[in-house]
Amino acid sequence: MYQDKQESYFSNCRDEMLVLIPALGNYRILEIGAGSGETLVKAKETGLGCYVVGVDLVKTENGSQSHPAIDRFLIGDIETLDGALEENFYDIILCGDVLEHLVDPWHCLAKLKLLLREGGLVIASIPNVRYWKVSMGLLFGGRWQYGDGGILDASHLRYFVRSTVEDLFQGAGFQIRHLGQTGPQRKWGLAAWGVNALTLGYFSDLLTVQYLVVAAKGTGGAPG
Incomplete structure (x- = not known):
């Protein structure tokens, strides 16, 4: 199912992850889950990055998987x-929106740890199934509608909330340095901050x- 996605699904640069890499x-x-390779090209x-390697299940025809800035690109699981x-x-x-596609992300994360140098970092993005559009639809409308992308992407095999994200990394022996969030909070500004304070983070x-x-x-x- 992942392999059947449109090529545009694999072609975005993950700037929100690149900014989390230490500036050194x-x-x-x-x-x-490097997709068509744009994130690696920009990192290089x-x-x-001085040496960048990508892995993805799908070979893209029109992306940057063969770009000279990428040192190696492997097609495989x-x-x-x-x-x-x-x-x-x-x-x-x-690991940009990839762990939720895996059969056993817990075991895979432990394997990835072996590839890292001491002090090395995993930087990951993971969808939150507790997002209000999903949880309210399930709670009040009995809706759990799969789609071609987003939180209920039909190719997702695992679903996470904040506590299970923490369990995933801590269970593999990682020290969580940062746990950030994406969503409409910034657009809502002080209103979001006030409601969040009143609900103790809920x-x-x-x-x-x-x-x-x-x-x-x-x-x-920091790694280095």
Whole structure:
């Protein structure tokens, strides 16, 4: 089902993840679910990455998977792609909206940890199934409507809320450095802040479309 998606699904650059990479730059970066490769190209061209590698299930015809800025691009399933990637090597692993597509993201995250150097980071985005449009539809309308994208993407195999995102990374032995949120909070401004304060944070989770996680292997400083 993932393989049947339109090519445009794989072609966006994940700027919201790149800004979470420590500014020092010159990192060895691995991206899982790299799509057509635009994020890796930008990471290389802006100096964030000195060596960049992508992995995706789908080969795209019109993207940047073969761009000269990308050092390696592997087509395959990260859950079964054993021995193809260097252990204790990468400074940064990007997982942009990919863990929810996996059969066993818990085991896969433990495998990815082996590829990181001490102090290396996994930077991930994970949809929040508690987002109000999903949870209210289920609670009040009995609706759980799959689609071609978004939180209820029909190719998602796993669903997460804030606590299970934390469990996912901590269970694999990572130290969570940052747990951010995307959603309409900024657009709502002080109104969102006030309601969130009155509800002791409950409102914030309902407005979160996805969580942005920065998690470290070990307890040291930035990778490098």
